[in-house]
Amino acid sequence: MARPFAFLTRRRFLRIGLASAAVLGGGAVGGGLWLRGPRTDVDGLDVLNAAEFTTLTNAIAATFGPTTTLDTSGLARSFDAFVADEPAANRRDLRRALQVVEASPVLFGGYGTTFSRLTASERDAWWASWPAHDRLLLRKVSLAFRKFFNLVLYGDPASWSHVGYLGPRRPGDPPR
Amino acid sequence: MAIVDLSTGTRPALRTVDVCVIGSGPGGATAARLLAERGHEVLILEEGPDRTGAALTQRGPEMYDQLYMDRGGRATDDLSISVLQGRALGGGGVINACDVVPIPEGVLHHWRTRFGLHMLSDAAIAPHAAAALEDLSANPIDESAVNAANHLLRAGANAMGWRGELMRHNRVGCQGLGTCLIGCPANAKRNPRFVAIPAAMAAGADVWVRSRAVRIRDLSAEVKTIDVRALDPRGYHEISSVSVRARTVIVAANAINSAQLLLASGVDSPHLGRHLTLQPQLPVVARFREPVHAYDGIPQAFAITEFEQEDHPEHGLWGFRIEAIMGTPGIVATMLPAVGPENPALMARYSYLAASLVLVPDAPTGSISLHGDGRPRVRYRAAEAVHERLREGAKAAARAYLAAGAEEVLVPVQPPVAIRSEADVARIDAIDFRPATAPLISAHQQGTARMAGNADEGVVDFDGAVFGTRDVYVFDSSPFPTSSSSHTMTPIITLSRFLTTGLADRLG
Numbered sequence: 001m002a003r004p005f006a007f008l009t010r011r012r013f014l015r016i017g018l019a020s021a022a023v024l025g026g027g028a029v030g031g032g033l034w035l036r037g038p039r040t041d042v043d044g045l046d047v048l049n050a051a052e053f054t055t056l057t058n059a060i061a062a063t064f065g066p067t068t069t070l071d072t073s074g075l076a077r078s079f080d081a082f083v084a085d086e087p088a089a090n091r092r093d094l095r096r097a098l099q100v101v102e103a104s105p106v107l108f109g110g111y112g113t114t115f116s117r118l119t120a121s122e123r124d125a126w127w128a129s130w131p132a133h134d135r136l137l138l139r140k141v142s143l144a145f146r147k148f149f150n151l152v153l154y155g156d157p158a159s160w161s162h163v164g165y166l167g168p169r170r171p172g173d174p175p176r
Numbered sequence: 177m178a179i180v181d182l183s184t185g186t187r188p189a190l191r192t193v194d195v196c197v198i199g200s201g202p203g204g205a206t207a208a209r210l211l212a213e214r215g216h217e218v219l220i221l222e223e224g225p226d227r228t229g230a231a232l233t234q235r236g237p238e239m240y241d242q243l244y245m246d247r248g249g250r251a252t253d254d255l256s257i258s259v260l261q262g263r264a265l266g267g268g269g270v271i272n273a274c275d276v277v278p279i280p281e282g283v284l285h286h287w288r289t290r291f292g293l294h295m296l297s298d299a300a301i302a303p304h305a306a307a308a309l310e311d312l313s314a315n316p317i318d319e320s321a322v323n324a325a326n327h328l329l330r331a332g333a334n335a336m337g338w339r340g341e342l343m344r345h346n347r348v349g350c351q352g353l354g355t356c357l358i359g360c361p362a363n364a365k366r367n368p369r370f371v372a373i374p375a376a377m378a379a380g381a382d383v384w385v386r387s388r389a390v391r392i393r394d395l396s397a398e399v400k401t402i403d404v405r406a407l408d409p410r411g412y413h414e415i416s417s418v419s420v421r422a423r424t425v426i427v428a429a430n431a432i433n434s435a436q437l438l439l440a441s442g443v444d445s446p447h448l449g450r451h452l453t454l455q456p457q458l459p460v461v462a463r464f465r466e467p468v469h470a471y472d473g474i475p476q477a478f479a480i481t482e483f484e485q486e487d488h489p490e491h492g493l494w495g496f497r498i499e500a501i502m503g504t505p506g507i508v509a510t511m512l513p514a515v516g517p518e519n520p521a522l523m524a525r526y527s528y529l530a531a532s533l534v535l536v537p538d539a540p541t542g543s544i545s546l547h548g549d550g551r552p553r554v555r556y557r558a559a560e561a562v563h564e565r566l567r568e569g570a571k572a573a574a575r576a577y578l579a580a581g582a583e584e585v586l587v588p589v590q591p592p593v594a595i596r597s598e599a600d601v602a603r604i605d606a607i608d609f610r611p612a613t614a615p616l617i618s619a620h621q622q623g624t625a626r627m628a629g630n631a632d633e634g635v636v637d638f639d640g641a642v643f644g645t646r647d648v649y650v651f652d653s654s655p656f657p658t659s660s661s662s663h664t665m666t667p668i669i670t671l672s673r674f675l676t677t678g679l680a681d682r683l684g
Contacts, residue, residue, distance in 0.1 A: 085410065130515075143612050150506065150509035151237055154523060160505065162523070168504065176469070
């Protein structure tokens with residue numbers, strides 16, 4: 001099975017950076033918890049914890065903007081379900097990727113707070129900077145998440161009316 | 177003979193056969209068929225599922241998950257190139273765009289003169305090339321089947337005075353459903369699943385699906401043992417072990433997985449895993465004023481061949497080629513660069529889009545190695561010569577689409593480049609292709625078990641036998657010393673027929 005976020009495991013500096021930011025956030029344990037972002041209660045998750053789910057939800061929102069025509073509400077749970085089928089190493093990598101996203105404004109962006117605590121406009125701008133960012137790490141994390149988000153969202157028939165897709169013709173259907 | 181799914185039901189602990197073929201794509205299926213027809217007891221191992229007809233649901237997320245390696249997520253280690261590799265009974269033939277492009281004369285000449293593959297004379301190859309075309313039911317794409325998107329690319333090429341062609345394909349009974357890249361539920365593709373595999377089974381071959389070969393033991397012994405893992409019904413996890421013993425082993429699992437298997441088996445060659453070509457492709461997307469509905473009909477029919485070179489003195493196949501393409505909304509969205517409100521805004525124009533892929537043959541500079549957990553690591557750093565041709569190809573595609581009347585052409589890199597007139601085309605020169613900034617794909621992986629006259633220069637000999645082993649062969653695109661063609665299905669069948677015929681003659 002692929003490990004799209006395996007590069008994070010090999011990034012020793014990332015572990016050091018996350019630990020440093022935790023200290024800066026006010027003590028190793030407390031800082032570590034702060035670095036994980038705010039937590040809202042979420043039931044029925046297979047793999048992600050509530051804080052990770054919040055980070056993921058915010059990344060999804062930043063990817064598609066405040067759309068009123070697309071329903072992105074199920075995307076985070078789809079991702080959780082996807083990861084549940086992945087080997088343990090992949091799940092660990094994913095959690096690390098979400099830590100990177102949550103801690104990234106502090107680690108790399110010069111912000112004083114984490115991803116989910118930014119204002120919506122700050123978060124959107126920060127996330128939008130990742131695809132062309134000078135830092136390869138951020139480009140890779142962004143690319144991996146956006147691929148999943150786009151494939152699943154626009155692969156959902158509920159999105160097809162938004163894009164003007166009539167859906168695939170099945171065998172025997174008349175030509176359009 | 178039946179297709180046995182190792183994910184369900186009773187699994188044998190041990191199976192002994194004359195020939196074990198690992199991989200059921202064009203190379204493996206061809207080899208299995210020819211050897212079964214010669215009376216050998218053949219077992220085909222395929223780690224993917226068997227999906228035909230209604231089981232090909234045309235739903236992108238599900239089909240990429242089930243029909244592509246690594247659930248559709250295989251990529252180079254820097255995520256610069258998505259590596260599209262089939263994982264299903266029939267291999268890449270199940271998910272390819274059906275293009276039939278034989279090995280060009282110039283490539284064969286290059287292989288003979290530059291790499292010493294003198295046995296690949298025109299006379300020696302010709303009957304196998306003809307047989308490959310027959311296996312594929314190769315036929316020209318009828319003008320009536322050319323959809324609007326392909327018409328537009330052709331119109332642009334004609335306006336520019338560029339050479340192009342409607343390609344040959346291996347469809348019979350095509351209904352223009354447009355979901356070729358995620359399987360054809362009309363079963364119209366004459367791919368190995370519907371040709372070589374049924375023929376092999378009719379001749380007595382057995383097929384196991386959801387069966388992953390992880391190691392070949394006793395490589396120098398008369399009888400080899402293949403460690404096989406049964407996979408769960410979704411193909412995510414290994415659930416049990418089976419052993420297969422065979423006198424002859426044919427590895428045909430794709431240039432990446434074949435190298436992975438041979439490395440895991442302890443084949444000791446300085447060339448194993450090296451010389452990988454990925455033939456990267458860059459999408460270019462055009463938006464028109466009127467709906468194009470590029471998702472209906474054959475997605476890839478027309479190619480601009482003006483800039484393609486088949487006889488480059490150093491590289492053989494070189495230059496670039498531009499081919500129309502389209503996918504379902506999900507996969508198209510993954511290629512587009514928009515983040516934020518621009519994302520749904522751009523996708524709302526999906527019906528107005530036409531797209532092409534700029535295909536660039538590359539020098540064999542990539543490599544496969546193993547991670548600590550045994551998974552393949554695909555390392556590839558495109559040379560500037562590749563980037564240059566990607567830029568030239570993008571400019572040509574942009575010019576063709578503008579000539580065809582496009583409102584805007586988008587090169588979906590990061591940051592994206594939008595072209596609305598000839599004056600904008602020069603912006604493409606600034607694309608630097610930094611890692612993970614362009615939606616490059618690879619649909620044709622080749623190399624990694626180079627064919628040569630001796631073990632110092634390659635992994636397999638001129639019969640396809642792995643140096644230092646006894647009767648272990650590689651009959652897929654792994655032995656190719658350079659890129660063979662813009663589309664590898666036909667070359668793989670051709671070379672597999674050539675090599676398997678030689679093997680069958682020696683086996684008697």
